[in-house]
Amino acid sequence: MLTLVRIQSCLASMPYIYFVANLLTEILPCGVLCIFCIPADIISTVEFNYSGELLATGDKGGRVVIFQREQESKNRPLSRGEYNVYSTFQSHEPEFDYLKSLEIEEKINKIRWLPQQNAAHFLLSTNDKTIKLWKISERDKRAEGYNLKDEDGRLRDPFRITTLRVPVLMPMDLMVEASPRRIFANAHTYHINSISVNSDHETYLSADDLRINLWHLEITDRSFNIVDIKPANMEELTEVITAAECHPHQCNVFVYSSSKGTIRLCDMRAAALCDRHSKFFEEPEDPSSRSFFSEIISSISDVKFSHSGRYMMTRDYLSVKVWDLNMENRPVETYQVHEYLRSKLCSLYENDCIFDKFECCWNGSDSAIMTGSYNNFFRMFDRNTRRDITLEASRENSKPRAMLKPRKVCTGGKRKKDEISVDSLDFNKKILHTAWHPKENVIAVAATNNLYIFQDKIN
Amino acid sequence: MSACTLVSVSTVLGCHSCFRVDMFSKGTKRKFSDDGGEMSDESLGGANVSSSYNLQRQSLLDMSLIKLQLCHMLVEPNLCRSVLIANTVRQIQEEMTHDGSWQAVTEAFCNGSQSPSERLVATEVLCRSREQDAEPKLFSVISYEGCREEEVVADETLCSVSVSDAASNVCLSESVGHCWETGELRVVESDEETSEGSRLGPGDDDDDDEDDEDEDEVDEEEESSREDSKSMGQVFGTFEIKNGSSGPDSALEELFSDVDASYYDLDTMLTGIQSAPKMGPYDLLDSLAPSHGPPSLGSPSNCRSDLNELDHIMEIIVGS
Numbered sequence: 001m002l003t004l005v006r007i008q009s010c011l012a013s014m015p016y017i018y019f020v021a022n023l024l025t026e027i028l029p030c031g032v033l034c035i036f037c038i039p040a041d042i043i044s045t046v047e048f049n050y051s052g053e054l055l056a057t058g059d060k061g062g063r064v065v066i067f068q069r070e071q072e073s074k075n076r077p078l079s080r081g082e083y084n085v086y087s088t089f090q091s092h093e094p095e096f097d098y099l100k101s102l103e104i105e106e107k108i109n110k111i112r113w114l115p116q117q118n119a120a121h122f123l124l125s126t127n128d129k130t131i132k133l134w135k136i137s138e139r140d141k142r143a144e145g146y147n148l149k150d151e152d153g154r155l156r157d158p159f160r161i162t163t164l165r166v167p168v169l170m171p172m173d174l175m176v177e178a179s180p181r182r183i184f185a186n187a188h189t190y191h192i193n194s195i196s197v198n199s200d201h202e203t204y205l206s207a208d209d210l211r212i213n214l215w216h217l218e219i220t221d222r223s224f225n226i227v228d229i230k231p232a233n234m235e236e237l238t239e240v241i242t243a244a245e246c247h248p249h250q251c252n253v254f255v256y257s258s259s260k261g262t263i264r265l266c267d268m269r270a271a272a273l274c275d276r277h278s279k280f281f282e283e284p285e286d287p288s289s290r291s292f293f294s295e296i297i298s299s300i301s302d303v304k305f306s307h308s309g310r311y312m313m314t315r316d317y318l319s320v321k322v323w324d325l326n327m328e329n330r331p332v333e334t335y336q337v338h339e340y341l342r343s344k345l346c347s348l349y350e351n352d353c354i355f356d357k358f359e360c361c362w363n364g365s366d367s368a369i370m371t372g373s374y375n376n377f378f379r380m381f382d383r384n385t386r387r388d389i390t391l392e393a394s395r396e397n398s399k400p401r402a403m404l405k406p407r408k409v410c411t412g413g414k415r416k417k418d419e420i421s422v423d424s425l426d427f428n429k430k431i432l433h434t435a436w437h438p439k440e441n442v443i444a445v446a447a448t449n450n451l452y453i454f455q456d457k458i459n
Numbered sequence: 460m461s462a463c464t465l466v467s468v469s470t471v472l473g474c475h476s477c478f479r480v481d482m483f484s485k486g487t488k489r490k491f492s493d494d495g496g497e498m499s500d501e502s503l504g505g506a507n508v509s510s511s512y513n514l515q516r517q518s519l520l521d522m523s524l525i526k527l528q529l530c531h532m533l534v535e536p537n538l539c540r541s542v543l544i545a546n547t548v549r550q551i552q553e554e555m556t557h558d559g560s561w562q563a564v565t566e567a568f569c570n571g572s573q574s575p576s577e578r579l580v581a582t583e584v585l586c587r588s589r590e591q592d593a594e595p596k597l598f599s600v601i602s603y604e605g606c607r608e609e610e611v612v613a614d615e616t617l618c619s620v621s622v623s624d625a626a627s628n629v630c631l632s633e634s635v636g637h638c639w640e641t642g643e644l645r646v647v648e649s650d651e652e653t654s655e656g657s658r659l660g661p662g663d664d665d666d667d668d669e670d671d672e673d674e675d676e677v678d679e680e681e682e683s684s685r686e687d688s689k690s691m692g693q694v695f696g697t698f699e700i701k702n703g704s705s706g707p708d709s710a711l712e713e714l715f716s717d718v719d720a721s722y723y724d725l726d727t728m729l730t731g732i733q734s735a736p737k738m739g740p741y742d743l744l745d746s747l748a749p750s751h752g753p754p755s756l757g758s759p760s761n762c763r764s765d766l767n768e769l770d771h772i773m774e775i776i777v778g779s
Contacts, residue, residue: 100535102535104536128535189539191535191538205710209538209539210538234747238541238542238546239542240542242539259539259542292547295547296543296547299539299543346515346519349519355539355540355543397499
């Protein structure tokens with residue numbers, strides 16, 4: 001009941017309605033925790049904060065919705081670990097670029113949390129052109145008993161005051177406010193695809209298709225350009241930056257990936273402009289599997305450092321690769337996400353699905369990785385046991401108290417029961433964005449406009 | 460280099476509606492008709508062994524070109540996707556060149572529809588590196604089909620600007636980057652303003668490069684434009700006869716006859732100039748009109764519609 005009330009109070013500020021189903025399960029391995037539906041708006045990014053207490057989602061309409069984990073309480077033992085809506089705000093509005101006569105979409109491309117330093121929470125959210133720093137703060141008390149103004153705010157006539165009193169702090173309904181503290185604009189000609197907070201907690205980088213800029217969180221009117229791969233003659237452009245990330249511990253190191261399947265690690269101590277990489281990661285191409293689509297499917301859509309900082313993971317169209325930062329010539333692990341699509345590349349090229357940018361994520365201990373696929377499937381790989389599992393995020397299969405069944409795609413030959421053939425996969429249902437709780441086995445999966453939160457119950 | 464040229468043609472082709480229909484109707488008909496397979500086989504010079512591979516490759520090429528041209532003009536197109544598709548097109552084209560099937564495909568499209576001189580001119584105009592003349596032919600021929608007249612008219616009447624060359628230059632010499640470049644140039648100013656502490660220069664470089672390119676191309680192609688004019692002399696000829704005086708000036712006035720004269724009227728009024736001669740070409744045009752008499756040549760209206768097309772193309776070229 002408490003949950004419903006909480007949701008209702010948020011409804012007033014939201015133009016749409018949330019549907020919340022608390023589906024807990026006692027059965028292993030994966031139980032559905034919550035499903036949130038955000039009608040009419042496709043979720044474009046999902047991110048846990050450093051403690052995992054908050055989960056932020058951005059959508060195509062420029063809105064940010066933050067969920068907060070319920071504290072465990074003795075009164076409601078079953079509500080352990082539920083995520084409820086904590087705050088909603090409009091981060092970006094659609095804009096119009098008058099010089100180019102083009103619209104600038106308000107879609108939130110990325111959200112990154114800042115480490116918490118006081119009671120308030122800070123996050124960076126970005127669309128194609130502008131990055132904003134938001135402060136999310138709680139207010140649960142208000143001062144009452146002012147001398148110079150009434151309870152409703154009207155000023156009192158000073159001459160009518162006969163007594164003085166000290167204002168008292170009275171509890172009030174919890175109010176969560178989000179306010180923009182910094183706006184970092186006009187530094188990117190091309191579309192921003194990544195932002196990453198540095199380990200020094202003072203700077204962050206933002207990357208677009210051709211350039212990477214380094215910002216200071218306090219300074220909005222200038223940034224340093226640290227990578228520029230724009231050729232002097234745009235005719236010669238054959239490669240773009242697809243993702244970038246700061247190293248989790250070394251504040252001078254960052255990596256960026258390209259559309260040609262390469263990753264460059266740069267050290268900011270080497271030069272002001274890091275056009276020359278310190279390390280260059282590329283796996284030599286297998287000549288036997290070369291096709292016209294080889295380059296497209298080798299394009300890296302996401303790069304993530306492990307929490308330890310020793311490894312990094314890259315996602316290309318068909319696989320996930322784990323790289324040891326000390327070895328540049330090949331990855332140490334390769335996981336096939338949906339190899340059965342290799343024979344369908346031409347169709348996927350035709351319907352543009354081959355350009356889908358899937359993300360990937362590590363678990364807290366770097367022992368497992370997760371990424372999305374089509375048909376609302378997502379895959380998890382255990383690095384130690386080399387086991388993998390395919391699960392589906394869908395309402396029909398997420399009944400209360402039912403465990404999630406592993407799914408399997410039939411690649412050819414006789415289709416077994418419960419298997420799905422490649423041709424009946426729905427390529428409109430794609431899971432591009434997933435996030436893993438930094439400490440526990442709780443995952444957030446964005447399936448178009450639904451957010452699924454799953455928990456691994458180990459009882 | 461020619462690979463880049465090829466891609467550029469095809470990409471920007473889509474910006475010109477007159478090009479698009481011709482190119483794809485031709486390609487589509489050949490591709491999707493019942494005996495399309497056979498035709499392709501014949502046109503490819505009997506590459507029987509890997510004909511299905513060639514078919515697939517050709518359809519992939521067509522698909523890629525369509526993708527490049529369907530720019531969503533409301534929102535900026537995805538640069539990564541465009542780059543990947545352009546690279547794919549280049550890859551296919553290089554392979555086709557090595558195969559030798561490119562030559563055959565070119566000839567197939569050129570069957571009897573183009574005179575040798577025109578093809579030569581087109582090649583000259585397109586090619587930066589003279590070696591691989593074969594490759595651009597296909598697209599140059601296609602792009603010019605049905606629209607050569609307007610371009611040549613523009614070229615001759617504004618020979619100081621070499622407009623048709625400029626048209627081809629803009630189309631051909633700039634690759635996929637053309638779509639990107641226009642945006643890039645326009646944002647140069649805001650770029651420079653805002654990123655103070657960051658590296659300036661990209662904006663400046665862009666401007667300089669753009670200017671250099673245009674100048675080079677105008678020089679190269681001026682010769683070919685003159686050859687152009689001879690083959691299209693008939694169209695040009697009508698101008699001369701109608702105006703009664705040869706030379707570019709009267710043709711120029713003819714050209715601007717479609718421009719909205721009210722703007723200039725206002726301008727004149729504001730500057731307080733009352734005398735008729737200072738109205739410039741528009742007044743002159745009025746005086747010329749009676750001298751035209753009945754459309755004896757049957758061409759003035761055609762020329763006017765041509766000029767409308769021309770204005771449209773001019774706007775695109777100038778980027779206004």
